[in-house]
Amino acid sequence: MAFYRTLHSWDVSPDEAIKIQNQLRNLVKVEKLVGEIRYIAGADVSFDKGSNVVYAGVLVLKFPELEEVDRSLVVTEVNFPYIPGLLSFRESPALIKAWEKIKIAPDVVMIDGQGIAHPRRFGIASHFGVLVDKPTIGCAKSLLVGVYEEPKGEAGNFSYLYDSGEIIGVALRTRDNVQPVFVSIGHKITLDESIQIVMKTVRGYRIPEPTRQAHLIVNALRRGEIKPGTRTNPEQGSLF
DNA sequence: GCGACAG
DNA sequence: ATCTTGTCGC
Known part of the structure; x- marks a missing residue:
């Protein structure tokens, strides 16, 4: 039963969603991570074609081994459409439902999407971070806003992402000569730490393990290959 | 008005 | 996001 706070309704119009983002953006904190990282989580959602059924999951991995220690999978519905800049209002409700069932609260959460590399500096990673009051990292596969120079070809290189003259994130090469990922601060973390953590959780694929596994x-849940629930669910047997 | 646009 | 086989390159 991981903690989270309700700061607003999800049953809002796109215009209201933008107002909420402009208000909550002031709650985002940029600060160094406190203490060592023991657990890192990955969160993501999946959909069927034109369906409003959402399959959401939060995976908790031990760091730096990246062995799964907890998971929460839920199936719910959504009606808010996908609108660039308002992704959080479509995916966060389901992610929060999965989050609240987690037993092991992670020290940092990696989310498939932008953090402050957003028009109003409040992408899904920042929004989710503020709601669960945990450090979060935004790791997106494509660009939403900003300009950047192509980073050098070898893994580990990165170039800053700028928007309106300010650095909002980086284009980070996680594999040699492979399309970079876009990393930005979500909440309660620094950009440097975010980059380091992403690189430390990359295991041979472009996408770091937390979000890749999620x-x-x-x-798998969407395809019915596995059932919803928690790692510590009685129906699923014991932990180890 | 035109083009861009996380998942 | 999702629909999908083969194909090019390290």
Whole structure:
């Protein structure tokens, strides 16, 4: 039963959603991580074609081993459409439902989407971070806003992402000569730490393990290959 | 008005 | 996001 706070309704119009973002953006904190990282979580959602059924999941991995220690998978419905800049209002409700069932609260959460690399500096990673009051990192596969120079070809190189003259994130090469990912601060973390953590959780694929594993698991859930629930669910047997 | 636009 | 086989390159 991980903690989270309700700061607003999800049953809002796009215009109201924008107002909420402009209000909550002031709650985002940029600060160094406190203490060592013991657990890192990955969160993602999956959909069927033109369906409003959402399959959401939060996976908790031990750091730096990246072995799964907890998971929460839920199936719900959504009606808010996908609108660039308002992704959080479509995916966060389901992610929060999965989050509240987690037993092991992670020290940092990696989310498939932008953090402050957003028009109003309040992408889904920042929004989710503020709601669960945990450090979060935004790791997106494509660009939403900003300009950047192509980073050098080898893994580990990055170039800053700028928007309106300010640095909002980086284009980070996680694999040699492979399309970079876009990393930005979500909440309660620094950009440097975010970059380091992403690189430390990359295991041979472009996408770092937390979000990659979360993506694989919610897709398996959508295809009916696995059932919703928690790692500590009686129906699923014991932990180890 | 035109083009861009996380998942 | 999702629909999908083969194909090019390290």
